[in-house]
Amino acid sequence: MRTLHRLAAATSAVALSAAVVAPMTAAAPPAHAKAHGRSAAVASGDAAGRSVELTPAGTHETGVFGESAAEIPAFDPTTGRLFVVNAEKGAIDVLRVGADGAPTAETVLSAEGLATADGSITDEGATVNSVAVSGGVMAMAVEAADKTGLGWVVFFDTETLEYLGGVRAGALPDSIAFSPNGEYAVVANEGEPADDFSVDPEGTISVISVPKNVQQFSRLSQDDVRTVDFRAYDEGTALPEGVRVFGPDVQVPEGQEEAGYVARNLEPEYVTIGDTGRTAYVSIQEANAIVAIDLKSASIEDFWALQLTDWSQDGVLDVSNEDDAITLQNWPVMGVPMPDGIDSYRWRGQDLVVSANEGDSREWGDFVDAERVKDLELCKAEYPDAKALQKKGALGRLNVITDLGYDAERECYSQLHAFGGRSFSIYTADGERLFDSAGMIEEQIAALIEAGELPEWAFNANNDETPSFDSRSDDKGVEPESVVVGRIQGRTYAFVGLERIGGVMVFDITNPTQATYVDYVNERNWDAEGDDAEAGLGDMGAEGLTFVPAHESPSGVALLIVANEVSGSTTVYEVNPTPVK
Structure with a gap:
């Protein structure tokens, strides 16, 4: 069934923006979780x-x-x-x-x-x-x-x-x-x-x-x-x-x-x-x-x-x-x-x-203007912790723009630029x-999940497959x-x-x-599974x-x-x- 999802006033994104200064991991709701009806x-x-x-x-x-x-x-x-x-x-x-x-x-x-x-x-x-x-x-x-x-x-x-x-x-x-x-x-x-x-x-x-x-x-x-x-x-x-x-x-x-x-x-x-x-x-x-x-x-x-x-x-x-x-x-x-x-x-x-x-990135013919952080040479002066940052659980998987932030003289990246x-x-x-809403939208989805209004696999999901938990975090969220x-x-x-x-x-x-x-x-159907019209997504x-x-x-x-x-x-x-x- 398709469902409407809302978040109660007590968990507004504005409050979250002020509160979240360290990694926040949302607890997973039950696998059968659906919207809990209309909240204010x-x-x-x-x-x-x-x-x-x-x-x-x-x-x-x-x-x-x-x-x-x-x-x-x-x-x-x-x-x-x-x-x-x-x-x-x-x-x-x-x-x-x-x-x-x-x-x-x-x-x-x-x-x-x-x-x-x-x-x-x-x-x-x-x-x-x-x-x-x-x-x-x-x-x-x-x-x-x-x-x-x-x-x-x-x-x-x-x-x-x-x-x-x-x-x-x-x-x-x-x-x-x-x-x-x-x-x-x-x-x-x-x-x-x-x-x-x-x-x-x-x-x-x-x-x-x-x-x-x-x-x-x-x-x-x-x-x-x-x-x-x-x-x-x-x-x-x-x-x-x-x-x-x-x-x-x-x-x-x-x-x-x-x-x-x-x-x-x-x-x-x-x-x-x-x-x-x-x-x-x-x-x-x-x-x-x-x-x-x-x-x-x-x-x-x-x-x-x-x-x-x-x-x-x-x-x-x-x-x-x-x-x-x-x-x-x-x-x-x-x-x-x-x-x-x-x-x-x-x-x-x-x-x-x-x-x-x-x-948006450009990918025409052999030209691609995106690379993952793990594949770049980071400037040591700006990124003394480069090795830790380039791990897959940190910045390593993030796609960034290759023509911005590159220091040609030192042959390394002094600043990283993400798409969007x-x-x-x-x-x-x-x-x-x-x-600028900065992280408000992504935080709001996380708060909906924490409140039980969305299933966990909704977070940074893709648009052509369910479930696809977290699949867009390395790109544009x-x-x-x-x-x-x-x-x-x-x-x-x-x-x-x-x-x-x-x-x-x-x-x-x-x-x-x-x-x-x-x-x-x-109106996405979070209870469906698949990647085609037959799945009823x-x-x-x-x-x-x-x-x-x-x-x-x-x-x-x-x-x-x-x-x-x-x-x-x-x-x-x-x-x-x-x-x-």
């Missing part, structure tokens, strides 16, 4: 006692396991339709959300064979990477059959589901978002290298001026697309300090415009647009950076590297998958956030950016970090993949999707300098999230929609305000 949501820091609680309204199952059959969801309030990226089909699954909040299948929209404004036709075998909705229009980001080729953005009427038209975008268009007024669609063209690293397209951002209504889409032209690139950083403009550029220097694919090393190396990942509609913020994941785009001029407004987590003092984490225990402690390692999903909200008249600090922050962060629009911000009864919440263990952790971020834990839900691999405010919801209650990449399932939760008892 942890206090959100609201003096009025308001908080939220998530209740599953329904799930749509594709029945396809491990093939990315449910990735990114987008909801249209005018029709009640839910559009979900199904990469296995290379299409969009069209669902309808009923008055009870439950999703049901309606039809499928293909991205193949569509004529677009530049005279090209979307490929047979094209893949849909992202979807967004605004004003009765649905936009898809479409990747070419050869991912290094130029992709497309195509538009559909959400009412009739008729194709409205499309335009050419950059290579591997990934995340797409509409500005709040629907004036622009912005897509991050990731430009990943070929799988054998033979060629590398440039990473760009397309800013598309969208017709004012469905009837005017006949006027859509390629001239409505403006491209933001990073070529200036190959032509004398100084790259902001800390922005990571690395790896082989290979040419663009044949037939594409020439671009320098930096322009090819930077890979835009995820787009969010501020509430004013003036600025788009785009994560550049592997570069550990965010770029701000002025939409009116389609130009770079700001660009900054993200602050690292100092795991020797900023939080605790488990770094070994072979210590047979939940061991949370400080370690002499820096965490490099490298966010995937980001979102934004207004606070005191300014944009804030919220990031899910997943981390295992956290979410909140930044101002000019890159000042107001909050819970791996926060995505984040979406929602406002309920005057308070602001961050819903953080956890790719590996699955589920969503909720934080109150009304005060962005003092974010607090609220709730955790997970439940929701696995939370990938994309979308929040629907109560006034746009078919049920009249705010909704959180979670697309689960591994299980191919999409679950709709009702988000109910509830007083803290």
